[in-house]
Amino acid sequence: MQDQAERLRELMGKIGASVPEAPQGALSRCRLIAITSGKGGVGKTNLSVNFALAFAKLGKRVLLFDADMGLANVDVMMGIVPQYTLLNVLRGQKTLSEIVVEGPGGIRLVASGSGGVQELADLSEGQRSRFLEAIRELQVDTDVILVDTGAGLHRNVMAFVLAAQEVVVVTTPEPTALMDAYGMIKILYREKKDPIVRVIVNMAFHQAEADLAGKKLSLLAKKFLGLEVDYLGFIPRDPAMIRAVKEQNPVLLSAPMSPAGMSLNRLATMLLEERSKHTENSLTDFFNKVTHFFGGKS
Ligand SMILES: Nc1ncnc2c1ncn2[C@@H]1O[C@H](COP(=O)(O)OP(=O)(O)OP(=O)(O)O)[C@@H](O)[C@H]1O
Numbered sequence: 447m448q449d450q451a452e453r454l455r456e457l458m459g460k461i462g463a464s465v466p467e468a469p470q471g472a473l474s475r476c477r478l479i480a481i482t483s484g485k486g487g488v489g490k491t492n493l494s495v496n497f498a499l500a501f502a503k504l505g506k507r508v509l510l511f512d513a514d515m516g517l518a519n520v521d522v523m524m525g526i527v528p529q530y531t532l533l534n535v536l537r538g539q540k541t542l543s544e545i546v547v548e549g550p551g552g553i554r555l556v557a558s559g560s561g562g563v564q565e566l567a568d569l570s571e572g573q574r575s576r577f578l579e580a581i582r583e584l585q586v587d588t589d590v591i592l593v594d595t596g597a598g599l600h601r602n603v604m605a606f607v608l609a610a611q612e613v614v615v616v617t618t619p620e621p622t623a624l625m626d627a628y629g630m631i632k633i634l635y636r637e638k639k640d641p642i643v644r645v646i647v648n649m650a651f652h653q654a655e656a657d658l659a660g661k662k663l664s665l666l667a668k669k670f671l672g673l674e675v676d677y678l679g680f681i682p683r684d685p686a687m688i689r690a691v692k693e694q695n696p697v698l699l700s701a702p703m704s705p706a707g708m709s710l711n712r713l714a715t716m717l718l719e720e721r722s723k724h725t726e727n728s729l730t731d732f733f734n735k736v737t738h739f740f741g742g743k744s
């Protein structure tokens with residue numbers, strides 16, 4: 447566990463990553479939640495998409511922001527083909543509000559484009575302020591912004607994870623995934639002031655297995671980092687999830703009463719209820735942090 451965290455630390459050092467904390471007294475009530483993981487393929491995108499749907503059903507205005515620059519996953523999982531992506535915004539071809547697409551259940555989606563976030567670093571001062579202004583406008587009509595990140599140590603991932611107010615770390619019960627999740631939590635502890643970290647164990651064969659894994663992670667964080675990590679709960683391994691991905695129809699739409707569907711609804715409700723003093727910071731600040739991370743001037 448030490449090793450991965452150390453590697454990430456080294457990486458952060460190399461890219462000169464120091465993420466400023468949010469100024470106090472910021473403005474927005476919009477919550478910003480990053481969904482991330484240490485290991486890839488543990489279910490982040492499925493959770494992001496389904497939490498977005500569940501939040502919308504609970505009456506929230508939701509924006510799902512696909513920050514995974516590798517593959518445009520979120521839109522694929524929803525069966526949406528967006529004409530434009532974040533990349534077009536960063537290249538000045540479209541405004542942010544022009545690329546927001548309406549998804550099922552009234553959720554709004556900002557689709558990623560390969561390489562898009564790297565381009566944040568290259569924006570001119572003028573481009574940057576136009577971008578931030580557009581984000582400010584989006585925030586006005588939004589209660590929750592969910593950010594689906596890529597996995598692991600890449601700086602694209604860490605930029606979003608370190609900038610978000612709340613982080614959900616997804617893992618499976620497998621030791622490798624747990625180790626990588628701990629590595630991610632360790633970085634959050636080191637790089638973020640008072641991080642709000644929650645863990646969800648996905649693809650568990652049964653509750654006992656999930657609870658053991660989730661509690662182990664919380665205990666490790668408490669014992670070695672003195673950090674409170676909230677084990678929120680688990681989602682069972684469920685063929686309905688696999689079918690949903692194949693059919694490009696999220697499980698909460700195709701099989702809401704499946705075991706995974708019911709868990710997702712329960713966890714979404716818990717997440718919404720877990721408010722904290724940290725959830726009042728502005729989204730603009732979030733993007734300031736992201737661009738700062740890539741070397742832009744705030
Ligand atoms: N609860 C579950 N039960 C069964 N299969 C699942 C479950 N959750 C996810 N999967 C399977 O795992 C695959 C990977 O899920 P997903 O794409 O959401 O992971 P990810 O963490 O976003 O991956 P990446 O790191 O590549 O972005 C899905 O295609 C699906 O088949």
Ligand SMILES: [Mg+2]
Nearest residue numbers: 490491514519
């Ligand atoms: Mg994904």
